Each structure stands twice: as C-alpha cells, then as structure tokens.
Amino acid sequence: MQIKPILTALRHHKAGTVLIAVQIALTLAIVCNALFIIHQRVTQLSQPSGLDEAHLIRIQNQWVGKADDKAYGSLMATDLATLRKLPGVADAYATNSVPLSGGGWSMSLRLKADQSAPSAQTAIYFSDDHTLSTLGLKLVAGRNFRADDIRPMSAKEDLLHPAVIIVTRALADKLFPTSRAVGQTVYLANHLSTIIGVVERMQTPWVGMSWGSAASTLVPFRLLTGGTNYVIRTQPGQPDRVRRSAPDALFAQNRMRVIPDQHGVETFRQIRADAYASDRGMAILMGVICVVLLAITAAGIVGLTSFWVGQRRKQIGVRRALGATRGDILSYFLTENLLIGMGGVLLGIALAIGLNLWMVTRFEMQHLSLWYVLAGAVALLLLGQGAVLAPALRASRVSPVEATRSV
Amino acid sequence: MFGYYLELALRSLRRNKVLTALMVLAIALGIGASMTTLTVLHVLSGDPVPGRSSTLYYPQIDPRDMSGYLPGKSQPMYQMSWIDGMNLLRAKRADRQALMTGGLVAVQPHNTMLDPFYEAARFTTADFFPMFGVPFEYGHPWHAADDEAHARVVVISAALDDKLFGGKDSTGKTLRLSGVAFRVVGVLGDWHPNPQFYDLLRKSFGENEGVYVPLSTSQDVGMNHDGSTDCWGNGGSGKNPSHTAPCAWLQFWVQLDTPTRAAAYKTFLVHYSEQQKALGRFQRPPNVRLRDVMQWLDYNRVVPDNVRLQTWLALGFLLVCLVNTVGLMLAKFMRRAPELGVRRALGASKRALFAQLLVESGLVGLAGGTGGLLLALLGLSLVRRQPAEYAPLAHLDPAMLLVTFLLALGASLLAGLLPAWRACQIAPALRLKSN
Numbered sequence: 001m002q003i004k005p006i007l008t009a010l011r012h013h014k015a016g017t018v019l020i021a022v023q024i025a026l027t028l029a030i031v032c033n034a035l036f037i038i039h040q041r042v043t044q045l046s047q048p049s050g051l052d053e054a055h056l057i058r059i060q061n062q063w064v065g066k067a068d069d070k071a072y073g074s075l076m077a078t079d080l081a082t083l084r085k086l087p088g089v090a091d092a093y094a095t096n097s098v099p100l101s102g103g104g105w106s107m108s109l110r111l112k113a114d115q116s117a118p119s120a121q122t123a124i125y126f127s128d129d130h131t132l133s134t135l136g137l138k139l140v141a142g143r144n145f146r147a148d149d150i151r152p153m154s155a156k157e158d159l160l161h162p163a164v165i166i167v168t169r170a171l172a173d174k175l176f177p178t179s180r181a182v183g184q185t186v187y188l189a190n191h192l193s194t195i196i197g198v199v200e201r202m203q204t205p206w207v208g209m210s211w212g213s214a215a216s217t218l219v220p221f222r223l224l225t226g227g228t229n230y231v232i233r234t235q236p237g238q239p240d241r242v243r244r245s246a247p248d249a250l251f252a253q254n255r256m257r258v259i260p261d262q263h264g265v266e267t268f269r270q271i272r273a274d275a276y277a278s279d280r281g282m283a284i285l286m287g288v289i290c291v292v293l294l295a296i297t298a299a300g301i302v303g304l305t306s307f308w309v310g311q312r313r314k315q316i317g318v319r320r321a322l323g324a325t326r327g328d329i330l331s332y333f334l335t336e337n338l339l340i341g342m343g344g345v346l347l348g349i350a351l352a353i354g355l356n357l358w359m360v361t362r363f364e365m366q367h368l369s370l371w372y373v374l375a376g377a378v379a380l381l382l383l384g385q386g387a388v389l390a391p392a393l394r395a396s397r398v399s400p401v402e403a404t405r406s407v
Numbered sequence: 408m409f410g411y412y413l414e415l416a417l418r419s420l421r422r423n424k425v426l427t428a429l430m431v432l433a434i435a436l437g438i439g440a441s442m443t444t445l446t447v448l449h450v451l452s453g454d455p456v457p458g459r460s461s462t463l464y465y466p467q468i469d470p471r472d473m474s475g476y477l478p479g480k481s482q483p484m485y486q487m488s489w490i491d492g493m494n495l496l497r498a499k500r501a502d503r504q505a506l507m508t509g510g511l512v513a514v515q516p517h518n519t520m521l522d523p524f525y526e527a528a529r530f531t532t533a534d535f536f537p538m539f540g541v542p543f544e545y546g547h548p549w550h551a552a553d554d555e556a557h558a559r560v561v562v563i564s565a566a567l568d569d570k571l572f573g574g575k576d577s578t579g580k581t582l583r584l585s586g587v588a589f590r591v592v593g594v595l596g597d598w599h600p601n602p603q604f605y606d607l608l609r610k611s612f613g614e615n616e617g618v619y620v621p622l623s624t625s626q627d628v629g630m631n632h633d634g635s636t637d638c639w640g641n642g643g644s645g646k647n648p649s650h651t652a653p654c655a656w657l658q659f660w661v662q663l664d665t666p667t668r669a670a671a672y673k674t675f676l677v678h679y680s681e682q683q684k685a686l687g688r689f690q691r692p693p694n695v696r697l698r699d700v701m702q703w704l705d706y707n708r709v710v711p712d713n714v715r716l717q718t719w720l721a722l723g724f725l726l727v728c729l730v731n732t733v734g735l736m737l738a739k740f741m742r743r744a745p746e747l748g749v750r751r752a753l754g755a756s757k758r759a760l761f762a763q764l765l766v767e768s769g770l771v772g773l774a775g776g777t778g779g780l781l782l783a784l785l786g787l788s789l790v791r792r793q794p795a796e797y798a799p800l801a802h803l804d805p806a807m808l809l810v811t812f813l814l815a816l817g818a819s820l821l822a823g824l825l826p827a828w829r830a831c832q833i834a835p836a837l838r839l840k841s842n
Binding site: 308 | 474513525717720726727731738742
C-alpha cells in the first residue's frame, strides 16, 4: 500500500481532514475521561458495607410529647423487647445512625492528650451488646460489648467518654499500623477509652468522605433522645413480612410515636440505593453520553467519506480502468481513514490527558490511567474503520466505465 | 431576497434528507444536553433573595483554641456559639440582625383526624422576617419584645397552614408543639428561597421550614436542635448543645445597608475578637470573615460538583456536535459547487452566495434548536425524577428558552461560516468547465 499518494490527495481537502481528526480527538478526550469517571463511581458504589445487608431493616422512630431521659430509656427498652419477640426477627438494637444513611456523628481521635493534630477521624455509632449480631459484623480480634458495658447517655450531656470501644479494622490499622489494637487506649474528645474489639469492616454514614469510608467506632451507649433508629435483622426470607409487622407491633405497643411516611421503614437495600443514587445517575449519564458521542462521530465520518467518494467517482473509475482491483480501492479509503484517525488519536491522547489534569484541579478526580487512553484510542480507530467501510465498499463498486463518462 | 434564499435553502435541505437530518440531529443533541445542564446550573446558582443579597452578610469569628491553627490559612468557625451569637445580637451594630438555628418539633394537631408528626423548625429572632423580606399571608412576625419575653408564639408556613387549618387565617389559634401550647401570630406567604442560604448545613435546596419559633422560647421549652454542631477544646457533642459549651451551632446574619457600614462592621468583629481574647475566652488572633449572600454561597460551593462536571461534559459534547456539523455542512456545500458556479457566472456576488449559504445553516440551526428544546424539556423531566435535593427546581424559564435558540442559531451559523466561505472561493469558470 502506498501512503504517499494518499497524503497528497488529503492535502487537497485539508478542511475535511482536519475536521474529522479534530472530531476524533475531542471524542477520544471526552470518552476516556467519561469512562474513567464511570469506573471511579462504580468502584465507589460497589464497596462492601461490612453488614449483612440482605436481612436488615431500619425503623426511624420519634416520640411525641414531653418525656424525660428515664422515660426514654424505658420506652426504648420496651420497644426493643417487642421487636426481638416478633416472629421472623433474629435480633434488634437501637442506634443514632447506620452506615450509608447520610446523617451521623463524627469525632477525632488522638493517641496522646497533648497532640495538636488528631490521629484519625471516625464515625461514632451508639451500640449495645446486640449490635454485632444484628448487623452481622465480623469480630476479628478482642471481644464484643457485654450487657454491663452499656450505659445510658442523655441528649443534653456534653461529654461522651466511653470506657471501652470497638473499632473497625481500617481505623485500627490507621491508629496502630504496627501493633495489636486490642488493649490500647485512645483519646476520644479528651477522655481515654480502651479498645476491646476490632470488627472486620463497617462503613461510615457518609459516602465519599476524604478521611476514609470505613473508619468507624462503636461506643457502648444508649442515646436517650426523642428520636432513635431501630435496626432489625430478620430471619432469611422474612424481610418483607417484618417490614410490615414491625411498625404495627410498635404502634400496638405505644401510639405516642411518629414513624415518618418517607424513609420511616426501610430495608438496607433501599438505604444503599439512596446513598449511591447520584453516583449511579452520574455513571449512567456518562455512559449514555459516550455512546451518543461515538455514534455522532461515526455518522460524521460516514457523511464526509461518502461525500469524498462521490466527488472522486471519476478518479476511482480511472484507477479501476488502469488496472486497480476493487481491493485496492477499498484499502485506499481504509488507509486514508486510518491515517486521519491516527492523527486524531494522537491529538486526542494529548487532549485526554490535559482534560484529566484540569479536572484533577477543579474536581475531586484521580489521575487518568494510561490504559483508558490506549483502550479509547484503539476503540476510536476501530470505530473509524467500521464507519468508513460502507462508503469505501461503495467506492470499490464504482465501475471502470465511469472514467469514460463526460470530459 | 431573504425569501428567495429561504426557498433555495429549503430546496437544498430537502434534496439530501439524510445529511440534513444528521446535521439537525447533531445540533439538537448538543443543544439539548447543554441546555439541560445549563438550566440546572442556572437554577442552582441563582440569587435566593434578589434585591437584598448584597446587603445581607454572614459574620464569622474564631473562638477556638490554638490546636490546629494555621496563621493566615485557617477559616474562622463556620457557625456561632451561643455566647458569641448572643453578644453580637445584643450589640446591635448592624441595621438588622438575627440569630437562628434549625430544629425538629413534634406537631400535635387539634384535628384528631391527623396523627402527630414532626416538622422542620427554625428557632430565630424577630429581625429574621423583615431582614430576609419574608412575605406574610396572614398576621405578622413576632416582635423583639416577644423574644425578650420568651413568648409562646409561632409563625407557620403556608404549607403547614394548609395541612392544619385548611389554608384559612389561623392567626390567634393555638398549636401544640413538642407538648407545649403556642399562639399562631402569622402565616407566611409564598416564600421559597433557593438555595436555602441562611442554613446550608441543614440542606441546600428544597422546602423551607414549616414552623418558626422565637429562639429564646425554643430553649425554654427544650425543643430538639436539628443541625450540625462543631465543638472544640473539651467540648463534647451532645445532641442539644448547652449554652456554655464551646460548641458552635447557630447561624448569625446581619443586614448592612452600605459598603461603609459593612466595613465598619468588619472592624467591629475584629475589635470584638480582640476584646474576647483579652478576656481569655478566645485564644487565636482575630480571624473574621464577612461574606455577603452570593459570596457565602460561592464559598460553600453550593452548586454540586456533579452538576458542574455535567455542564462541562455537555459543553464538550456540543463542541463535538458542532465540529461534526461543520464537516457535514462542508461536504454539503462543496457538493453544490457546480450549482454555485452557475450562479456566480450569472452574476451573483460572492457576498450573495455567502448570505444564501448562511441562511441555509441558520435554518438547520433553528430546526436543531427546536429539537434541542424538546430534548432539553425531556432531559429536565428526567432530572426532576432524580432523588437529588435540587431536582424539583429544574424547570426551564423564559430566559433560558431564549438562550436555547440563540445558542442553537449562533452555533449553526458558526458551523456554517467556514464551509460557506470555502464554497464561495471556488472559481466559477472551473466549475462550469467541469460540467
């Protein structure tokens, strides 16, 4: 295949050549970055929460009317007893927040009291001795809370100082990278707490926090307040039944409560879907944009090449009359497109990397992996070849007789 | 002349339907995607209190200890502590000032058909209403005297009035909130500031609170605080922060009618910080900010990153569509070189041909713009079905409608420039000869 005549011919329609190359370059730059964003979002939303999600239900409960701390304590204890007795329920506990729910409590941890910068940031989950078995958390070191570790805490109390805490492995590794965490002490606010256990994983209530998605601490407190979350673990196959029976049982037990219509009773699957809705939406949108962009670029190539074929029918006829085979004509157009495509792809690689660098400064983005760029480049070259095939085949069918028509 | 060009353009566009359809589709897709995201961006970055936003300021001071302090870099505390908020409120150095925080109250309707429910509340002081220009349907705001007297009065939103009292004038009626009887003194009119600039930590977009209670009263009754609490030093983080704890959980807004007043207020904040430092309450050197509403929204990056990213993506998409249209238009115009050659030979000037070709590309732009508008309406209806807080706000307004067509027309004329110019450069004699 001779490339020189193709280049000479391309010089005659510079504008069209440049336009196709630019379009390929822009498409490559956008598609690479869009695919990379999709990858990031999908990685984000496929992180495990560490919970036995399939069997969990959360109920948001608010008491109505005035009550004191003591009354809240006994109301919660009665509710938990009611829930645990319910058919289909394996276990239940009360807490301030659950992973991925979007709202919660965070604190900083220090190893020494006089340290100026905190050692780590953590989510705080109010827990009791039923928490591990309800959520299905795996204890990898130390022990669970005992019933006598659990203390009540008033909503008006300023200071939270648990004697014992359980942390996630992610947090334990951050605090004590080289030694065993169980038995060590850390400062939570300004009070010393002893780590008695480590669980394998438990995500924080927030998605996409800079300090890590799994740095969580369980504290042995029952928060006495007008609003609480009950978390229920159902027996296999029972979530739907318990979802309906649990609020009924709570209302039958005491009517002076509000369980909101929206998000009042939710399975963990719904909580997860809500938490990642914007990530999923973004990934889908990026996907659609990629597909449409590639289609438009392909259509543009078909349109412009068809025009070139139409313009050159006579020249093609002359070449055919002079002995060029159909294959020669076909490969001429394919090579021509490949050359333009390669020019575009080279420009596109530079654009893709430039665009990524710009997005790193403007948005929370990581650096683009080169594999994406290479895969995108190959995909666009193939797309170009595919798009040019139909007009090129039409060109190859031009009969040598065309050479004799007119002029 | 224009009519003739239009006719020529229509005839030419009809001649090659596939190519025309492809161009119109490319412009429509590009415009549709851009307008959808631009409209969302436009709605989200709007002014929530038009006419007042430049005189409303959010003062910030820094009462924290030295831990983690970076001179010149540390931002002051995001919210106010009770003590500082009260000090600044009582100093009355601004034209108007209000101290506020978010809450959650149990509403117990008189009407026994309705179950008790929880409603978002704002605990604030009297200036809140005149300062933010809040309209009233019935009644009036409470007065500064009510703040002092810890009066059990409440202002409710129109939506809550509809729910509880069927939308009738409920002023003077009694409403039980968190187990205590309150007298309704006012019902708000149509007031939906978006973004909810006054407390962005609660939520940035959406419905405002249903219940407004004097801050002093809310503390007496022990209503539940609902919002963010930041503590420093040995402050814990109780759900209902105490008034003496080193915790910031209130928002303080002031109205300063002239830039001179604003500058003077900033100086006052510095003096206040110095004075508190001398008293030993503050430890850091004075670290204050005084941002107006738009600066405050900007600082908080109230427009989500996702929306910005989508807008850039859509504009990139539009660019590709435009390049694509330039290419197709070029092919189309060059194919008509013989016809253009004949017209030139018959005496049409280059300028006339150029105008004729631009009319043709403008026509493609109008068709693309119409298609783009339909796609944008579809896109916005999809956005509204998203679970995001801002989703219900995504509507096209007349200004954006105009922008759609200007963008489409401008884009297609721009796309037509190069091809039209190239087509006009053809020497007529050459074209005639080759025919």
